[in-house]
């Protein structure tokens with residue numbers, strides 16, 4: 001459901017030192033924005049940032065970029081981050097507003113992304129013609145390959161069975177090796193797991209959370225991009 005606009009979002013984001021209004025000029029330079037040179041993880045479709053805030057706070061040895069299409073949810077994410085960090089400086093997170101369908105417009109190979117998180121993206125199950133809008137569709141995975149380091153990982157979580165099944169095929173077809181998969185993340189004992197807003201919503205309804213870790217491998221010489 002679309003979130004209603006909130007008056008406080010724009011002024012709060014405008015003065016937020018870790019909110020990036022326009023990510024395009026930073027393409028290829030994201031790592032230089034952080035005080036410490038350390039692994040760089042990107043969360044695609046972070047929503048209200050519940051998982052982002054906890055993950056970044058508990059993993060100070062990693063730099064995070066959290067991206068979403070909707071500036072209203074980013075305003076809520078900023079508040080969640082501020083609540084986690086309290087008086088401490090927020091030095092390992094950057095937030096930005098962009099359409100991930102065009103991720104390679106603001107991320108380049110020089111950004112050397114070590115991990116991507118995709119959590120509860122829209123499954124686009126209604127029509128086959130919509131599948132290309134999935135954030136795990138081969139068109140997207142091939143874009144991500146451009147800015148992921150060798151052996152980088154994509155951590156993918158969803159409540160949706162058809163999306164998960166299709167995504168497993170997409171990952172395999174685009175040169176990502178399955179490192180870990182569970183059809184019930186919360187029963188699996190996998191750790192660390194930072195619970196997102198939608199994850200809690202579905203888990204509270206008893207829906208098992210599907211989760212996989214996929215590692216980038218070189219493409220075979222005879223690689224053909226799947227439809």
Ligand SMILES: C[S@@+](CC[C@H](N)C(=O)[O-])C[C@H]1O[C@@H](n2cnc3c(N)ncnc32)[C@H](O)[C@@H]1O
Nearest residue numbers: 045046047068069070099100119120196197198
């Ligand atoms: C269902 S919510 C999940 C939010 C969060 N990851 C969670 O697990 O609670 C999907 C989020 O992805 C964002 N989103 C969907 N398509 C996007 C796109 N093409 N580019 C950027 N963000 C997108 C939406 O604005 C929304 O905040």
